[in-house]
Structures are given as C-alpha cells and as structure tokens.
Amino acid sequence: MMKQAILVDRKKFELRDVAIPSVGADEVMVKVRASGVCASELHTWLDGEDVPVRLGHEVAGDVVAVGADVAGFKVGDRVTGLFNDGFSDYAVEKAWRVLPVPQNLPLESAFGEPLACAVSAARRTQVDLGDRIAIVGLGFMGLLMLQLLQLKGPAQVLGIDLREEALHNGQHFGCDTVMTPSQLAASAEAGLADFDVVVEATGTQEGLTLASRLVRQHGVLSILGYHQGGPRQVDMKLWNFKAIEVLNAHERRPEYRMDCMKRGLALAMAGKLDLQYLTTNTYRLDQVGEAFTALAEKPAGFIKAVLVAAPDQDNPFSRVPVF
Numbered sequence: 530m531m532k533q534a535i536l537v538d539r540k541k542f543e544l545r546d547v548a549i550p551s552v553g554a555d556e557v558m559v560k561v562r563a564s565g566v567c568a569s570e571l572h573t574w575l576d577g578e579d580v581p582v583r584l585g586h587e588v589a590g591d592v593v594a595v596g597a598d599v600a601g602f603k604v605g606d607r608v609t610g611l612f613n614d615g616f617s618d619y620a621v622e623k624a625w626r627v628l629p630v631p632q633n634l635p636l637e638s639a640f641g642e643p644l645a646c647a648v649s650a651a652r653r654t655q656v657d658l659g660d661r662i663a664i665v666g667l668g669f670m671g672l673l674m675l676q677l678l679q680l681k682g683p684a685q686v687l688g689i690d691l692r693e694e695a696l697h698n699g700q701h702f703g704c705d706t707v708m709t710p711s712q713l714a715a716s717a718e719a720g721l722a723d724f725d726v727v728v729e730a731t732g733t734q735e736g737l738t739l740a741s742r743l744v745r746q747h748g749v750l751s752i753l754g755y756h757q758g759g760p761r762q763v764d765m766k767l768w769n770f771k772a773i774e775v776l777n778a779h780e781r782r783p784e785y786r787m788d789c790m791k792r793g794l795a796l797a798m799a800g801k802l803d804l805q806y807l808t809t810n811t812y813r814l815d816q817v818g819e820a821f822t823a824l825a826e827k828p829a830g831f832i833k834a835v836l837v838a839a840p841d842q843d844n845p846f847s848r849v850p851v852f
Contacts, residue, residue, distance in 0.1 A: 533617035533818075534817045536584055539577030542616075542817045550621045551657040554598040557609060558625050559590035562636040564615040566820045566834040568668070568732065570755040575819045585615030585836075587640040588629060599624040607632075609641035610790070611783060616817055616836060626783065628790055631798035637811060637835050638804040643670065644797075645790035647753075650778035651677035652789065654751040656726050664704075665740045666730035666754060667695040669807055669833045674680050674728055675702045675751055687724070689713060689739070698832065701806070710739060729754050734761055746771045753778045810834045 530546045537543045552558045565587030573582065589609040595602050602608070607766060610627035612620045630639040647670060654664065662683045664671050667690040675688065688699030688707040696707035708716065717805070722743050729740035732754035741764060744750045750773050768775065780786055795801040809832045812820040820834040 530617035532814060533583065533614070534585075534814055535581050535616075536574060536577070536581065537581045540574060540818065540821070541577070544815050547617070549619050552594045552596050552621055552668065554596040554790070555624055556596045556621050557592050557599060557602050557608070557627055558594040558621045559588065559612075559627075560593050560621055560712075560838070561588055561615055561617060561620050562590040562838050563639070564588050564836045565640045566817075566836065567643065567825050568670070568824060569755045569757070571821065571824055575825070576758075583614040583616070585617070585643045586611070586613055588612035588615035588620050589636040589639040590620070590838075593619070596624070602627065602629075607636060607639075609636075609639050609794075611642055611786065616813075616814065618838070626787060628787070628794060631794055632796050633806060634794070635808075637837050638808045639794075640799075640804075641790040641794065642786075643673065644793035644804070645786040646670070646780060647673035647677060648789035648793040649780040649786060650674060650728075650751065650753050651681075653778060653780075654678070654726060654728065654776060655749050655774070656683060658682040658804070659684040660725040661685045661687075661723075662726045662728070663687040663689065663724040663743045664699070664728045664730060664738070665689045665736045666728075666732075667699040667704075667707075668730065670703055670753055671728070671730035672698055672807060672832065673802075674730060675699065675704065677796075678726075678728070679703050680796075681710045682803065683726075692827065694829065698806075702803075710735075713739075718775075724748060726751065732756050737761055737763065741767055741773075744771065744773050749776065751776045751778045754763075755779070807832050808835055811837045813839065814835070 531549045533547045534542045589653040592606040612622045660683045688704035699707045723745040726741045726749045726782045727744040728751045730753045
C-alpha cells in the first residue's frame with residue numbers, strides 16, 4: 530500500500546492508503562520525490578469539482594521499477610515526465626513519456642510537464658530579433674516564459690503584475706521595465722501600448738483585456754494563462770481593427786510536449802534556464818491543503834508550491850529487481 534492525497538470536497542484532501550499501481554511491460558514506476566502544485570488545478574480545489582479526484586501532474590522522482598520491454602531506464606534513475614495522480618508515494622507512466630533529469634538540477638525543481646508547456650508556448654510564439662515584448666503576469670509560468678523569450682533576442686521587455694514582489698522577480702530575470710497595471714495606466718511614455726508581442730500569463734479576464742490593449746496592429750497576442758471558472762469576453766472590434774494574430778499557447782500533443790520537455794531540460798542543464806529560483810514553498814504530502822492555500826493566497830516570497838517526500842526510512846522497492 531501507499532499514501533495518496535485525494536480531493537474529496539471543496540478545499541478538502543484526504544490522505545488515503547491505496548494499492549501501489551502495477552507496472553506494465555512498457556512502463557516505469559517512480560518514487561515521487563517532488564510534485565508541483567499547478568494553478569490549473571486551483572479551480573478544482575476551490576470548487577470541489579468532480580470529487581473525489583486524484584490530482585498532481587508535475588512529478589519528479591527516482592525510478593524504482595521498469596517493465597520488461599523498457600530500455601534506457603534503470604532503477605535509481607532520476608526522472609520526470611507526463612505523469613498523472615502525482616500526489617502520492619509512487620506513480621507509473623509509459624516509458625516514452627519519461628525523461629532523465631540533469632544531475633545539476635534538484636528534483637524539487639525538475640518538473641517536466643510545466644517546463645514542456647512553457648517551451649511549447651515559447652517556440653510557437655513568434656518573436657523576432659529586436660521585438661518589443663510585454664508579459665502580463667509574472668507568476669511561475671510567466672517567469673518561465675520570460676526566461677525563454679529572452680533567448681529569442683527582444684530589444685525591450687516590459688513585465689506587468691499586481692504584486693510588487695512579482696515585479697522584482699521580473700527584474701531578476703531581465704525585464705527592462707516593470708509596472709503594476711495602475712502604473713501602466715498612469716504612464717505617459719510614448720509607445721508604451723504598442724508592443725510587437727504580448728504574452729497573457731494570468732488566466733484572468735483583467736489580464737486578457739490588458740494584454741489585448743497592449744499589442745500593436747498586426748502584433749502577436751500569446752495566451753499562456755490557463756483560463757477557468759467560466760467564459761471570457763474579448764473586444765473583437767479591437768482585435769479586428771488591430772488585425773492581431775492570437776495564439777492559444779496551450780499544447781495537447783504528447784509527442785511534441787516530450788520534445789519540448791527535452792529541450793527545456795537541456796536549457797536548464799546548460800545554465801540558460803533557472804528553475805531553482807522558481808521553487809519557493811515546500812510541503813509534505815499530508816500538507817497538500819496548505820500548499821493549495823499558498824497558491825491561492827500567495828504569501829510573501831511565493832512563486833511555486835511543491836510537495837516534497839521525506840527521505841525513505843525503509844523503501845520497499847530498494848531491492849526490487851527489474852520487472
């Protein structure tokens with residue numbers, strides 16, 4: 530048996546004893562060392578949608594068992610990938626959806642899934658050398674996107690967020706200018722609302738509206754924010770008049786996501802992408818409710834909440850041979 534945190538009601542997890550999953554011939558099992566708390570699951574936690582439900586899709590851990598047909602992985606390898614049901618002691622996934630973690634990257638910062646999403650968004654968002662970029666929302670995903678777009682050679686980057694602390698983080702990763710929305714509205718700087726590329730990374734109506742106003746005619750609006758909790762409204766007259774190109778920067782093709790994950794991990798290994806700075810708040814599995822509360826309330830210093838496993842006292846898989 531293993532422990533798994535299951536959402537059973539609005540803002541309520543239960544830590545249950547469940548059976549350890551079996552390992553198929555083409556699968557690997559990991560001891561979950563770290564599991565990221567993603568904002569895409571925040572609405573589910575707030576409203577208790579479709580409970581009981583097993584959450585957690587940002588997983589990093591150690592391989593403890595491999596299927597008979599699996600090549601390229603062995604017990605003890607540090608890995609990440611496109612896992613599900615990650616708020617648990619162990620998780621199983623197809624081997625082709627798993628990648629090794631670079632040795633210079635701590636597992637609590639090695640979440641392949643959000644990294645793949647950000648790399649996909651950055652690859653698909655058209656940025657030319659010398660472009661002027663604005664990023665609306667400097668949370669975890671916004672800061673990932675900021676780092677990736679810096680590699681494309683923009684001439685100017687404006688970061689926008691409600692929180693002063695988030696603006697500081699934007700400056701840390703190279704924003705030339707940072708502002709709150711109210712500061713932006715009061716600014717008289719010429720051409721401030723005329724950006725070649727605008728990334729919306731808030732997942733809110735207000736962020737989407739602001740991003741639409743900032744992009745220039747025939748510019749690019751890249752929607753990275755995960756919008757949930759109801760429909761959104763857009764000013765189609767404004768979009769039509771500006772003739773902007775709008776990109777839904779989300780990605781569902783698993784093969785492409787794995788390619789993006791591989792590229793993102795390579796950037797981290799090369800020191801061109803800082804993931805450790807973004808991991809700020811760690812919790813045990815039985816503190817998953819506190820982790821979601823931190824995500825919702827964003828206390829001082831918060832960027833990313835992570836569930837971290839305690840060191841094994843007696844790992845039942847420590848002597849298990851390859852399946």
